[in-house]
Amino acid sequence: MTAVARIRSAEVLVTSPSRNFVTLRITTDDGVVGLGDATLNGRELAVASYLRDHVVPLLIGRDAHRIEDTWQFLYRSAYWRRGPITMSAVAAVDMALWDIKGRLAGMPVHQLLGGASRDGCLAYAHASGADLEDLGDSVRARLDEGYRAIRLQVAVPGMGGGYGIASARASGGRYTYEPAKRAGLHIEEGWDSRRYLRYAPELFEWARAEFGPEVMLLHDVHHRLTPIEAARLGRALEPYDLFWLEDCTPAENQESLRLVRRHTTTPLAIGEVLNSVWDFRTLIQEQLIDYVRASVTHTGGITHLKRLFDFAGQYQIKSGSHGPTDISPVGMSAALHVGLAIHNFGIQEHMAHHELTHEVFRTSYRFADGFLHPGDAPGLGVDYDDAAAERFSYEPAFLPAARLVDGTVHDW
Ligand code: GCO
Ligand code: MG
Numbered sequence: 472m473t474a475v476a477r478i479r480s481a482e483v484l485v486t487s488p489s490r491n492f493v494t495l496r497i498t499t500d501d502g503v504v505g506l507g508d509a510t511l512n513g514r515e516l517a518v519a520s521y522l523r524d525h526v527v528p529l530l531i532g533r534d535a536h537r538i539e540d541t542w543q544f545l546y547r548s549a550y551w552r553r554g555p556i557t558m559s560a561v562a563a564v565d566m567a568l569w570d571i572k573g574r575l576a577g578m579p580v581h582q583l584l585g586g587a588s589r590d591g592c593l594a595y596a597h598a599s600g601a602d603l604e605d606l607g608d609s610v611r612a613r614l615d616e617g618y619r620a621i622r623l624q625v626a627v628p629g630m631g632g633g634y635g636i637a638s639a640r641a642s643g644g645r646y647t648y649e650p651a652k653r654a655g656l657h658i659e660e661g662w663d664s665r666r667y668l669r670y671a672p673e674l675f676e677w678a679r680a681e682f683g684p685e686v687m688l689l690h691d692v693h694h695r696l697t698p699i700e701a702a703r704l705g706r707a708l709e710p711y712d713l714f715w716l717e718d719c720t721p722a723e724n725q726e727s728l729r730l731v732r733r734h735t736t737t738p739l740a741i742g743e744v745l746n747s748v749w750d751f752r753t754l755i756q757e758q759l760i761d762y763v764r765a766s767v768t769h770t771g772g773i774t775h776l777k778r779l780f781d782f783a784g785q786y787q788i789k790s791g792s793h794g795p796t797d798i799s800p801v802g803m804s805a806a807l808h809v810g811l812a813i814h815n816f817g818i819q820e821h822m823a824h825h826e827l828t829h830e831v832f833r834t835s836y837r838f839a840d841g842f843l844h845p846g847d848a849p850g851l852g853v854d855y856d857d858a859a860a861e862r863f864s865y866e867p868a869f870l871p872a873a874r875l876v877d878g879t880v881h882d883w
Contacts, residue, residue, distance in 0.1 A: 565772025
């Protein structure tokens with residue numbers, strides 16, 4: 472007889488311990504609980520409503536064991552396919568069902584995915600600064616914590632900013648960059664591609680001179696260059712041996728990466744704003760990228776992310792799971808279980824969560840010597856503390872926008 476675990480309830484939980492998170496909690500008739508991350512930064516309540524109003528009623532009474540069937544059912548029966556809202560909602564259900572299956576089996580999710588393929592997941596941290604001296608302090612702090620791979624972002628002189636910067640100096644050495652701002656108003660930042668293109672190679676020349684050849688260095692362009700500008704940057708950065716150059720140009724037009732690829736051997740990572748295997752098809756089949764930057768939370772959960780990584784693996788492309796603070800500890804844990812199990816793991820982003828976040832989400836993943844491990848607790852290994860969550864009610868927050876010097880809206 473096959474065991475059945477009927478879904479008794481599914482709750483959408485919204486909390487804001489330092490930033491907003493949306494979590495789906497599914498409970499079976501026997502009281503087994505599974506958690507899924509549904510956080511879509513700056514558009515959180517759209518996914519909460521999609522789940523609460525349109526998905527939860529479909530889940531009650533279903534067999535929690537039937538993960539693949541539920542995934543296909545939610546994806547196909549919606550009729551309206553793909554996109555960040557749908558794929559985040561499906562992801563949350565999928566993660567919660569894997570969590571339940573693991574708890575019922577008494578096994579961590581990575582065991583259910585085939586078992587560990589490595590001892591731990593190589594992680595990269597963020598370092599940034601208002602200038603090179605400030606950035607240097609930030610890098611040294613990350614190296615002291617044990618990271619071997621670090622993403623560098625610095626304010627571009629004369630531009631008054633840049634993407635992804637928190638001053639190490641201003642935050643007392645603690646890295647506190649958070650993309651979504653709670654100020655209530657939409658924040659706009661300036662951007663000048665010519666200044667940036669002149670400065671980026673200087674940044675990496677400085678970094679190699681300062682920190683030597685061994686540390687793995689990454690950089691995020693955040694979709695701000697045209698394909699030919701991106702090609703020029705990739706080529707200019709070749710002497711500094713980057714681990715990857717991320718989102719060098721917007722990738723909705725996947726073919727545009729052909730042009731970039733023709734000009735540079737700097738490894739390319741793309742995909743945190745894409746949501747499905749279909750969004751990556753040309754990028755993967757033509758080997759236009761080296762790392763798939765999808766997140767488990769926005770790409771349909773463990774089931775679909777694994778499918779995407781397996782597809783990429785046929786083309787020698789590796790994983791590079793998105794892991795900023797807007798992926799909740801539930802999403803981070805799910806990404807780590809996948810990362811530990813697959814063969815073509817590349818690297819995992821690790822933007823450590825605020826202490827308040829960990830008061831709500833009790834995790835069992837751990838970091839040591841540059842590597843993350845999801846732990847061996849059954850399921851995903853994350854527990855949700857309702858009493859702590861109730862202390863932090865939802866606060867609207869917005870992602871910034873960028874404008875060029877003449878006032879034109881640009882890609883943020
Ligand atoms: C990264 C990302 C993020 C995004 C954020 C938007 O590489 O970590 O670019 O920091 O900006 O996830 O919500
Ligand atoms: Mg990015």
